[in-house]
Amino acid sequence: MLPRVLRNLVGTSSMNYSIPRALVIAFGLGLASGNGAWAQSAAAPGAAGAAYQEMPAIAPIGVRVDRYLPLPHPAAVPPVDPAKGYRLQQLGGGLYMVTDNGYQSMFLVYDKGVVVVDAPPSYSAHLKQAIAEVTDRPITHLIYSHAHIDHIGGAADLGGHPIIIAQEETGRLLARSNDPKRPLPTVTFKDRYTLKVGSQVLELSYHGVAHEPGNIFIWAPAQKVLMVVDVVFPGWMAWSGFADAQDIPGYFEQVAEIDRIPFETLVGGHVDRVGTHADVREQLAFMNDVKSATRTALQTTPVGVGMDAADKANPWAVADNYIDRVVVKCVNTVTPKWQSRLAAYDVFIWSQCFAMQQSLRID
Numbered sequence: 243m244l245p246r247v248l249r250n251l252v253g254t255s256s257m258n259y260s261i262p263r264a265l266v267i268a269f270g271l272g273l274a275s276g277n278g279a280w281a282q283s284a285a286a287p288g289a290a291g292a293a294y295q296e297m298p299a300i301a302p303i304g305v306r307v308d309r310y311l312p313l314p315h316p317a318a319v320p321p322v323d324p325a326k327g328y329r330l331q332q333l334g335g336g337l338y339m340v341t342d343n344g345y346q347s348m349f350l351v352y353d354k355g356v357v358v359v360d361a362p363p364s365y366s367a368h369l370k371q372a373i374a375e376v377t378d379r380p381i382t383h384l385i386y387s388h389a390h391i392d393h394i395g396g397a398a399d400l401g402g403h404p405i406i407i408a409q410e411e412t413g414r415l416l417a418r419s420n421d422p423k424r425p426l427p428t429v430t431f432k433d434r435y436t437l438k439v440g441s442q443v444l445e446l447s448y449h450g451v452a453h454e455p456g457n458i459f460i461w462a463p464a465q466k467v468l469m470v471v472d473v474v475f476p477g478w479m480a481w482s483g484f485a486d487a488q489d490i491p492g493y494f495e496q497v498a499e500i501d502r503i504p505f506e507t508l509v510g511g512h513v514d515r516v517g518t519h520a521d522v523r524e525q526l527a528f529m530n531d532v533k534s535a536t537r538t539a540l541q542t543t544p545v546g547v548g549m550d551a552a553d554k555a556n557p558w559a560v561a562d563n564y565i566d567r568v569v570v571k572c573v574n575t576v577t578p579k580w581q582s583r584l585a586a587y588d589v590f591i592w593s594q595c596f597a598m599q600q601s602l603r604i605d
């Protein structure tokens with residue numbers, strides 16, 4: 243039967259189990275009706291009960307994994323010298339990537355100095371050493387890709403007083419954080435900023451909220467290198483929740499936007515290598531598969547199946563049960579095609595499907 247509050251809300255006293263419009267609207271629930279058998283469980287209230295039908299083999303969030311899926315391309319990664327803690331990769335034309343095979347940043351050498359883009363704290367203590375392998379010129383500029391501490395929290399390790407450039411939203415967020423490890427930008431911009439130093443150029447542009455407000459595209463036109471952090475993960479599953487995207491529709495648009503830029507090398511800020519257009523298209527294809535699987539699941543999953551009768555008076559529980567079964571369907575639909583194509587697929591597929599249903603219901 244309907245929760246009493248909702249029964250009153252929709253002005254019906256029907257004893258038949260049906261989903262009130264208010265609940266449909268509140269949770270964006272699918273309208274298919276359920277007639278599955280109620281699962282009887284001896285579990286204590288609130289404890290895990292019997293598994294959902296067709297529960298995926300991939301462990302959901304909160305369940306320990308004995309052994310993760312093997313990585314599909316373990317041999318392709320250039321190693322990091324443990325004594326140095328980083329490796330340097332030439333991107334051409336005086337532009338270099340520094341990475342510890344988990345994080346990525348860049349620096350650009352020009353006739354009088356060096357422009358650094360991001361300073362991940364995981365190796366920022368060695369950034370000056372990495373630059374010194376190439377040049378003894380001083381760091382004159384520092385660009386923040388975005389405000390997150392895991393990408394710029396090593397800024398103070400660079401020393402000196404470089405000109406710090408960021409999008410104005412990044413400036414706002416950093417002012418709020420008031421973190422001495424992330425000094426405030428000295429120059430902010432809204433839409434575009436072109437940094438010309440000697441004969442070198444970096445074009446910074448803002449394409450709206452996807453991962454985080456203020457997250458920018460950094461384009462080196464001469465080198466045909468594009469750096470966009472925390473959006474595309476070449477060869478890998480994105481970090482959970484589409485890389486913690488604050489705006490998932492914006493995130494989908496931004497991945498497509500990245501593909502339209504004529505780069506030859508993409509620096510994504512994470513994982514063990516740079517990316518190509520093929521990597522961007524692969525990720526977009528995966529994302530669209532998750533979206534389509536989730537949309538179908540939202541439309542075809544009956545509400546309330548297998549629930550204890552008493553729990554049907556609890557709209558949060560009804561929604562939780564429905565969303566769980568939508569996510570189960572999404573994982574089952576996407577897994578056969580993608581589990582061997584994206585490294586660490588199993589680690590975050592539940593999170594991607596969960597984030598997708600949330601976005602499709604309410605965005």
Ligand SMILES: [Zn+2]
Binds near residue numbers: 393
């Ligand atoms: Zn981030």
